[in-house]
Amino acid sequence: MITPKNEIGARSYVIGVDEAGRGPLAGPVVAAAVVLGDNVPVGLNDSKKLSAKRRAVLDKEIRQTCGWAVAVIEPEEIDRLNIFQATMEAMTQCVADLAGQMSGECSVLIDGNMTPQGRRPGWRWPARAIVGGDGIEPAISAASIIAKEWRDRMMIEAAQAHPHYGWERNKGYGTAEHMEALRLHGPTPLHRKSFAPVAQATLL
Numbered sequence: 001m002i003t004p005k006n007e008i009g010a011r012s013y014v015i016g017v018d019e020a021g022r023g024p025l026a027g028p029v030v031a032a033a034v035v036l037g038d039n040v041p042v043g044l045n046d047s048k049k050l051s052a053k054r055r056a057v058l059d060k061e062i063r064q065t066c067g068w069a070v071a072v073i074e075p076e077e078i079d080r081l082n083i084f085q086a087t088m089e090a091m092t093q094c095v096a097d098l099a100g101q102m103s104g105e106c107s108v109l110i111d112g113n114m115t116p117q118g119r120r121p122g123w124r125w126p127a128r129a130i131v132g133g134d135g136i137e138p139a140i141s142a143a144s145i146i147a148k149e150w151r152d153r154m155m156i157e158a159a160q161a162h163p164h165y166g167w168e169r170n171k172g173y174g175t176a177e178h179m180e181a182l183r184l185h186g187p188t189p190l191h192r193k194s195f196a197p198v199a200q201a202t203l204l
Contacts, residue, residue, distance in 0.1 A: 012105045012107065014035070014036075015095055015107070016133075017034075017094065017140065018111040019087050020047070025191060026155075026158075026178075027155050027167070028072045028073055028151065028154065029086050030090065031087065031090035032070050032147035032150065033068065033069045033070075033094040033098040034098075035066060036139050040065075041061040041066075046132075046134040046141060047141075047147070047149075067102060073089055073090045077089075083195075085119070088114075088116040089116075092123045095108055095125060106125055108127040110140070111129075112130075112131065112133070155172050158190055162188045165185075166178055166181065172190075
């Protein structure tokens with residue numbers, strides 16, 4: 001267990017939360033929760049603003065020095081819940097996991113403009129949404145890096161089983177390459193059938 005940055009025995013700590021994978025046509029949505037340790041990795045920022053090489057280095061440093069948890073919601077569940085609720089559920093699961101590893105009370109900072117408060121039955125922590133928080137709050141930055149790296153690794157692995165769609169490059173987003181493969185080969189079990197381009201391809 002990682003000691004929260006604010007010191008051993010602290011009565012409260014802050015969890016940063018972010019997600020990766022709301023927009024793609026295929027693959028899961030992934031949320032990460034992070035409590036910074038005493039040795040905060042240098043150079044934390046919005047994962048989208050970091051080079052792939054730097055992001056990979058920071059991902060390793062965060063997981064070695066901070067408290068963290070990840071939750072993955074698969075495409076079938078995304079289709080059942082809808083992508084917004086699936087994202088809220090992923091956030092709820094990863095915070096529950098991390099909070100269960102810590103002692104004391106926590107508050108949660110979430111990237112974006114909405115929190116799971118009142119939207120998912122399992123949510124029970126005070127939370128604040130921060131637009132652009134992944135570039136402002138270091139704990140959210142760390143969560144954004146872990147979530148993106150985790151999901152990217154999943155999509156690169158999935159590309160080996162489904163080589164036509166270029167997921168190792170597009171990570172499931174609707175690029176021209178992906179759309180053409182969807183037209184030619186149809187959806188896979190990892191495609192989100194509730195997303196319009198996939199639903200249309202299913203009808204072809």
